[in-house]
Amino acid sequence: MKQRIxxxxxxxxxxxxxxxxxYIWFSSY
Incomplete structure (x- = not known):
């Protein structure tokens, strides 16, 4: 269970x- 989390x-x-x-790449472009 812990592994899945x-x-x-x-x-x-x-x-x-x-x-x-x-998002940063698109906004800088």
Whole structure:
């Protein structure tokens, strides 16, 4: 159970980082 929570948290964090990176890239472009 703990592993699944950790996995979901890491997935959410990676998605957030990628989306913010794309947002910065698009706004700077």
């Amino acid at each position: 950790y996995e979901s948290i890491t997935t959410v964090f990676s998605v957030l980082i990628v989306s913010s990176f794309l």
